[in-house]
Amino acid sequence: MRIAVVGSGIAGLASAWWLDQQHEVTLFEANDYLGGHTHTHAIELDGRQHAVDTGFIVFNPLHYPLLTGLFEELHVASQPTTMSFSVHSERSGLEYNATSLDGLFCQRRNLVSPRFWGLLADLRRFYRDAPALLHGDDDGPSLGEYLDAGRYGRAFIDEHLLPMASALWSSPTASLAAFPARYLVQFMANHQMLQVSGRTPWRVVQGGSARYIEAMRRRWRVRERLECPVFGVERHEHGVRVHSAAGLEGFDQLVLACHSDQALALLSDPDAGEREVLGAIHYQPNEVVLHTDARLLPRNRKAWAGWNAHVPRDRWAPCTVSYLMNQLQGIDTPTPLVVTLNRSEAIDPARVLRRLQYAHPVHDHAMVRAQGRWAQIQGQRRTWFAGAYWGWGFHEDGVRSARRVVDALQALDAESYWPLAQALPA
Numbered sequence: 001m002r003i004a005v006v007g008s009g010i011a012g013l014a015s016a017w018w019l020d021q022q023h024e025v026t027l028f029e030a031n032d033y034l035g036g037h038t039h040t041h042a043i044e045l046d047g048r049q050h051a052v053d054t055g056f057i058v059f060n061p062l063h064y065p066l067l068t069g070l071f072e073e074l075h076v077a078s079q080p081t082t083m084s085f086s087v088h089s090e091r092s093g094l095e096y097n098a099t100s101l102d103g104l105f106c107q108r109r110n111l112v113s114p115r116f117w118g119l120l121a122d123l124r125r126f127y128r129d130a131p132a133l134l135h136g137d138d139d140g141p142s143l144g145e146y147l148d149a150g151r152y153g154r155a156f157i158d159e160h161l162l163p164m165a166s167a168l169w170s171s172p173t174a175s176l177a178a179f180p181a182r183y184l185v186q187f188m189a190n191h192q193m194l195q196v197s198g199r200t201p202w203r204v205v206q207g208g209s210a211r212y213i214e215a216m217r218r219r220w221r222v223r224e225r226l227e228c229p230v231f232g233v234e235r236h237e238h239g240v241r242v243h244s245a246a247g248l249e250g251f252d253q254l255v256l257a258c259h260s261d262q263a264l265a266l267l268s269d270p271d272a273g274e275r276e277v278l279g280a281i282h283y284q285p286n287e288v289v290l291h292t293d294a295r296l297l298p299r300n301r302k303a304w305a306g307w308n309a310h311v312p313r314d315r316w317a318p319c320t321v322s323y324l325m326n327q328l329q330g331i332d333t334p335t336p337l338v339v340t341l342n343r344s345e346a347i348d349p350a351r352v353l354r355r356l357q358y359a360h361p362v363h364d365h366a367m368v369r370a371q372g373r374w375a376q377i378q379g380q381r382r383t384w385f386a387g388a389y390w391g392w393g394f395h396e397d398g399v400r401s402a403r404r405v406v407d408a409l410q411a412l413d414a415e416s417y418w419p420l421a422q423a424l425p426a
Helices: 010-019 065-074 108-112 114-135 143-149 154-169 181-190 211-219 260-266 272-279 365-371 395-410
Strands: 002-006 024-028 040-045 048-053 078-080 085-089 095-097 203-205 223-225 230-236 239-244 247-251 253-256 283-291 307-311 320-324 338-341 352-361 383-385
Touching: 002 010, 002 239, 002 247, 010 024, 010 065, 010 211, 010 253, 010 395, 040 352, 065 211, 065 395, 085 154, 114 154, 114 181, 143 154, 143 181, 154 307, 154 320, 230 253, 230 260, 239 253, 253 260, 253 395, 260 272, 272 365, 383 395
Parallel strands: 002 024, 002 253, 024 223, 085 307, 253 383
Antiparallel strands: 040 048, 078 203, 085 095, 230 239, 239 247, 283 338, 283 352, 307 320, 320 338
């Protein structure tokens, strides 16, 4: 079959990689690079060149089995990393690194702070009680409703749980109150985040995440269309026509591996199911800055971590996160390489290395219900939808969605479809 894949994030890349083994695949990408949120930058700093990631960074074999298997198939090397987490609160002045006792009490006054001990007590209580949410039959409460009902303290909510969730999903804290509590707890349970010890070690791709894309491109026959935005798609009985910067082309099957809102916008004739499912998933734009301004990290160096959450003075302002790439990627340089989301105004412009824009799905009850309707819109009129938005929004979710689409496509009778797109009028 002739198959068009639109979008080269992890879902599009994995779809193209597996489909290319039996079919003729054309991959459309509007950007000038393949990868979407896999984005590695060559940075000259302190007399050396460093490969620094600003999107996808970490994975582990237990919780990312399909991605790990793909890396093994591609012979991509990885190395251990740290998943240390810190919080700096402008509101209360609190700083801590949750990885070690010395980091946890890097501010020695916290040893005698009832408020801080209350935070730790609520944390233990949440770890103990929250898994009960997984046994309910309905949608369950929102995170805000669950925390209110449990009478959790503001210290735990404002200076641990919300900053952590904000860091994980690149979401503003205001939207997290509507986040399905069960959804958060299920993710934490699946990733061993509700236990203090025995967690599976995390890893990063050696030399930057884009190495796996380089490995793919060396081995596949995919027709790459970089800087080739797709303007729309038309679906007919005998095939699909793709309108792009390259012109008008016919295909037997179409995989829309872009964001769900982008996929919906490309359809010239979406049906009611496609409008309902894809339209229920919304996105949060995030400004990402790669820089060397250490002021975006906690004041106390003992609190520096791989993931550094910042709680602003204004209670209604969103929490933000800064990733210390020296720790996460094992980059050996004295200058801190920092990736900060949505706090650009605080960064010294002279220390900015890259400015980027990404978008992440907003997780709410409507999105969870839409995910449950995956099968209703797949394969209708030769169109398939792949993307991390079908899961928690991470790389493994993108690979899993691609695997489901590829398995379904491989089950089709190739002989029934091969000649049809070629018969479409230009």
